[in-house]
Amino acid sequence: MVDIPYEGIPGIPPAEVPDVELYHPRSWWTRYVFSQDAKVIAIQYSLTATAIGLVALVLSWLMRLQLGFPGTFSFIDANQYLQFITMHGMIMVIYLLTALFLGGFGNYLIPLMVGARDMVFPYVNMLSYWVYLLAVLVLASTFFVPGGPTGAGWTLYPPQAILSGTPGQDWGIILMMSSLILFIIGFTMGGLNYVVTVLQARTRGMTLMRLPLTVWGIFTATVMALLAFPALFVASVMLLLDRLLGTSFFMPSLVEMGTLSKYGGGSPLLFQHLFWFFGHPEVYIVALPAFGIVSDLISTHARKNIFGYRMMVWAIVAIGALSFIVWAHHMYVSGMFPQFGYFFATTTLIIAIPTAIKVYNWVLTLWRGDIHLTVPMLFALGFIITFVNGGLTGLFLGNVVVDVPLSDTMFVVAHFHMVMGVAPIMVVLGAIYHWYPKITGRMLNQALGKFHFWVTFLGAYLIFFPMHYLGLLGVPRRYFELGDAAFIPSSAHSLNAFISVVALTVGFSQMVFLFNLAWSLFKGEASGGNPWRATTLEWQTPETPPGHGNWGKELPVVYRWAYDYSVPGAAEDFIPQNQPPHATQRVQGAAS
Amino acid sequence: MSAIILFLAVLAVIAGWWLSQQRLTAKPWLEEGPIGDFPGGDAMTWPAAKVGLGVFLAVASTLFVLFISAYSMRMSVVDWRPLPIPRLLWVNTGVLVLSSVALQWSYVAARRDDAEGVMIGLLAGGASAVIFLAGQLLAWQRLGAAGYFVASNPANSFFYLLTAVHGLHLTGGLVALGRTSAKMWRGAEIADMRLSVELCAIYWHFLLLVWLVLLGLLTGWTDDFVNICRQLLS
Numbered sequence: 030m031v032d033i034p035y036e037g038i039p040g041i042p043p044a045e046v047p048d049v050e051l052y053h054p055r056s057w058w059t060r061y062v063f064s065q066d067a068k069v070i071a072i073q074y075s076l077t078a079t080a081i082g083l084v085a086l087v088l089s090w091l092m093r094l095q096l097g098f099p100g101t102f103s104f105i106d107a108n109q110y111l112q113f114i115t116m117h118g119m120i121m122v123i124y125l126l127t128a129l130f131l132g133g134f135g136n137y138l139i140p141l142m143v144g145a146r147d148m149v150f151p152y153v154n155m156l157s158y159w160v161y162l163l164a165v166l167v168l169a170s171t172f173f174v175p176g177g178p179t180g181a182g183w184t185l186y187p188p189q190a191i192l193s194g195t196p197g198q199d200w201g202i203i204l205m206m207s208s209l210i211l212f213i214i215g216f217t218m219g220g221l222n223y224v225v226t227v228l229q230a231r232t233r234g235m236t237l238m239r240l241p242l243t244v245w246g247i248f249t250a251t252v253m254a255l256l257a258f259p260a261l262f263v264a265s266v267m268l269l270l271d272r273l274l275g276t277s278f279f280m281p282s283l284v285e286m287g288t289l290s291k292y293g294g295g296s297p298l299l300f301q302h303l304f305w306f307f308g309h310p311e312v313y314i315v316a317l318p319a320f321g322i323v324s325d326l327i328s329t330h331a332r333k334n335i336f337g338y339r340m341m342v343w344a345i346v347a348i349g350a351l352s353f354i355v356w357a358h359h360m361y362v363s364g365m366f367p368q369f370g371y372f373f374a375t376t377t378l379i380i381a382i383p384t385a386i387k388v389y390n391w392v393l394t395l396w397r398g399d400i401h402l403t404v405p406m407l408f409a410l411g412f413i414i415t416f417v418n419g420g421l422t423g424l425f426l427g428n429v430v431v432d433v434p435l436s437d438t439m440f441v442v443a444h445f446h447m448v449m450g451v452a453p454i455m456v457v458l459g460a461i462y463h464w465y466p467k468i469t470g471r472m473l474n475q476a477l478g479k480f481h482f483w484v485t486f487l488g489a490y491l492i493f494f495p496m497h498y499l500g501l502l503g504v505p506r507r508y509f510e511l512g513d514a515a516f517i518p519s520s521a522h523s524l525n526a527f528i529s530v531v532a533l534t535v536g537f538s539q540m541v542f543l544f545n546l547a548w549s550l551f552k553g554e555a556s557g558g559n560p561w562r563a564t565t566l567e568w569q570t571p572e573t574p575p576g577h578g579n580w581g582k583e584l585p586v587v588y589r590w591a592y593d594y595s596v597p598g599a600a601e602d603f604i605p606q607n608q609p610p611h612a613t614q615r616v617q618g619a620a621s
Numbered sequence: 622m623s624a625i626i627l628f629l630a631v632l633a634v635i636a637g638w639w640l641s642q643q644r645l646t647a648k649p650w651l652e653e654g655p656i657g658d659f660p661g662g663d664a665m666t667w668p669a670a671k672v673g674l675g676v677f678l679a680v681a682s683t684l685f686v687l688f689i690s691a692y693s694m695r696m697s698v699v700d701w702r703p704l705p706i707p708r709l710l711w712v713n714t715g716v717l718v719l720s721s722v723a724l725q726w727s728y729v730a731a732r733r734d735d736a737e738g739v740m741i742g743l744l745a746g747g748a749s750a751v752i753f754l755a756g757q758l759l760a761w762q763r764l765g766a767a768g769y770f771v772a773s774n775p776a777n778s779f780f781y782l783l784t785a786v787h788g789l790h791l792t793g794g795l796v797a798l799g800r801t802s803a804k805m806w807r808g809a810e811i812a813d814m815r816l817s818v819e820l821c822a823i824y825w826h827f828l829l830l831v832w833l834v835l836l837g838l839l840t841g842w843t844d845d846f847v848n849i850c851r852q853l854l855s
Contacts, residue, residue, distance in 0.1 A: 149669040149673065150669075150670075150673060217677075217680060220680075221673050221676055221677055221680075224676050225669055225672050225673045225676060228672055229667075229669040229672055230669070234655060236643075236644065236647070236649075237643045237644075237645070238643075238644060238645065238647045238649040239649050252636075255676070255679070255680045255683075256629065256632070256679070256680070256683050259680060259683045259684040259687050260625075260687050262684060262687075263684065263687045263688055263691060266782070266786075267691065267782070270771075270778065270782065274771050274772050274778075275772040276771060276772045276775070276778040277700075277772070277775055277778070278691070278695060278775065278778060291772075293700060294698050294699070294700035294701075294775060295695070295698075295775070296694065296695060296698060299691060299694050299695060302622050302694070303687065303691065306622065306625070306687075334650060338649060338650065339645070339646070339647075339648070339649075342645065343645070346640070350633060353629055354626070586655070588653060588654060588655060589649075589652075589653045589654075590649035590650055590652070592650070593650075609655075610653050610654055
């Protein structure tokens with residue numbers, strides 16, 4: 030029973046990898062900078078994404094200053110406000126969340142969780158990060174070029190995106206397109222790695238149905254991203270050609286500044302189709318890794334197996350597939366054929382079914398669990414609440430008749446910040462508190478963590494909940510100033526000021542978190558290899574932080590699924606995935 | 622957008638077929654024990670590089686199909702004036718077919734452990750691919766000389782765009798082909814090179830197929846088919 034000869038069975042990797050096959054860093058440069066080790070690349074991705082994300086956070090403060098106290102800050106003019114909006118949205122959605130979930134968590138967790146020594150194509154993986162960094166630098170450079178960054182809105186709709194009158198028409202829009210093209214090339218390199226590693230490099234015994242849901246989430250999201258990002262690529266290339274060479278892919282004939290422009294015949298609607306063919310799957314590219322990670326956090330910290338594992342896997346796959354046929358619900362007001370709207374409203378509402386299954390399963394996992402209110406668990410609970418909230422307003426907006434009056438109001442802003450802003454960020458933060466001990470060998474400070482959670486969670490509600498109300502009043506989004514519109518009562522203005530004060534407070538409180546990250550790196554309590562007493566493979570590495578090649582001489586062998594928590598009869602309340610059945614200690618007197 | 626939806630439906634069928642082999646209905650909480658007891662769910666027997674190329678080809682196909690979707694949508698606007706396809710393209714197509722044949726030859730030679738045949742195939746394939754690219758540039762030049770500029774009509778814009786994207790993919794392939802040839806040249810064991818040669822050949826056949834589809838689109842042969850596709854969803 031102990032030693033089953035696996036060698037020679039096709040498709041099962043050998044226990045020992047010959048030394049030459051592993052990549053070996055030879056100098057400081059190749060160990061920490063041009064590293065091909067997925068763990069180092071993961072940290073590089075995360076730090077870069079966090080750095081550019083902080084820029085986007087500051088931009089949101091500037092927007093809130095203007096919205097809360099219009100006319101007070103002379104250094105913000107209308108053009109800059111549009112630039113802040115554009116860059117905040119683009120950075121947060123693509124350069125922060127996508128890069129962090131797939132490039133950061135994907136790189137760190139996939140090889141460890143499937144029991145591999147590294148990604149299958151380490152060199153391509155390294156290139157992926159450097160192309161991503163280049164994309165970020167090109168994006169950041171737009172703050173310093175003449176005319177500044179583009180102010181076209183993160184959706185970059187033509188014709189306004191490339192016409193004069195939109196800020197950043199000279200350089201901003203060109204560099205934005207170039208940066209997106211680079212990002213997609215870099216992501217494709219990384220994405221190939223994540224997919225093929227899950228397919229080909231799983232250790233012995235790691236069947237697909239024994240994978241932790243984190244890996245399922247990241248894997249499915251990566252497949253979706255590989256198929257959805259080409260649409261953004263096509264749209265970016267064609268818009269770039271419209272801007273640079275004067276082609277008319279998207280640009281209709283129009284009069285610009287009193288003269289007839291060189292463009293003619295192009296279809297702005299075509300851009301919207303391409304953009305949202307990427308844009309809607311993008312929501313789930315961010316959400317699916319979050320779904321996966323939160324499942325593992327809840328199961329581990331409630332000491333209970335995930336409820337309905339199979340259903341969770343099927344729901345992830347179903348959401349991934351369905352998300353490709355709902356894109357036009359972002360285009361109800363574009364003047365498209367009405368029956369299209371009916372079709373897309375139906376598919377949009379159907380997606381609520383697998384999503385609701387996931388929410389019920391999380392709640393049922395908690396039911397009668399041995400819930401430890403650790404910081405990761407708090408963030409996971411915060412995620413469920415905000416996600417349900419944002420998901421419900423999504424049902425409103427998915428219906429054409431409700432969406433049309435609410436379109437372009439603060440209601441939409443509140444909806445997508447709840448569902449794909451706050452909710453995934455809750456998971457990111459929870460995941461960092463959860464895996465920081467594995468990455469550094471030290472625990473993050475609990476007290477600071479709890480303070481961080483409550484300020485962030487309550488603050489997010491104080492910011493975004495009132496925005497729904499503003500939206501129902503008809504307060505438009507993207508406006509620099511509201512002026513004296515009769516339908517906007519003065520209470521709306523004071524509410525805006527209130528939101529701004531809270532937003533600044535919550536924003537600054539994130540500094541507590543950054544301080545915690547830095548302080549705990551040196552002064553944190555030593556964590557040991559498995560502080561959360563978790564079952565998945567990354568907690569069973571011989572060294573913490575995991576060394577080069579992740580595992581010792583032999584790869585782990587997997588004997589069970591990822592959720593053997595509180596198994597009846599077992600002495601411990603968790604059984605690691607690589608623990609053979611005969612090694613499990615039983616409670617005295619229990620049937621074996 | 623109907624072209625991309627049809628294409629994704631095909632991909633979904635393939636993915637669904639693969640998933641159906643993976644015992645997704647297993648109850649993992651009941652299956653404690655070593656793998657031998659529970660069949661299915663192992664890694665594929667293909668080498669990782671081949672799976673990687675397969676995934677990449679799916680991504681590249683998505684890209685081309687999206688361009689084709691955009692093409693078919695933009696085509697229906699009244700200002701579309703198809704441009705005359707230079708005859709040179711037929712010569713280029715022939716050269717690209719030769720290139721593909723040469724790489725297939727190389728792959729067959731690799732399976733027979735014929736190092737010389739592999740080398741000849743790789744060099745012939747690479748050389749004819751370079752000739753194809755040069756021919757494409759020449760076709761651009763002739764079109765430009767005849768007054769068909771990139772911005773003068775959307776049909777022209779798409780012609781230049783699609784040929785450029787295809788050419789860039791072929792250029793990327795030439796890098797891989799160059800590395801493979803260099804390794805062969807330095808006398809690598811043929812058994813170690815078999816996979817690289819096979820992957821090059823697969824990529825070349827893929828680009829030939831893409832080119833034939835694009836050619837059909839650009840010459841207007843597939844207009845009827847495009848129309849049918851367009852009517853499917855509208």
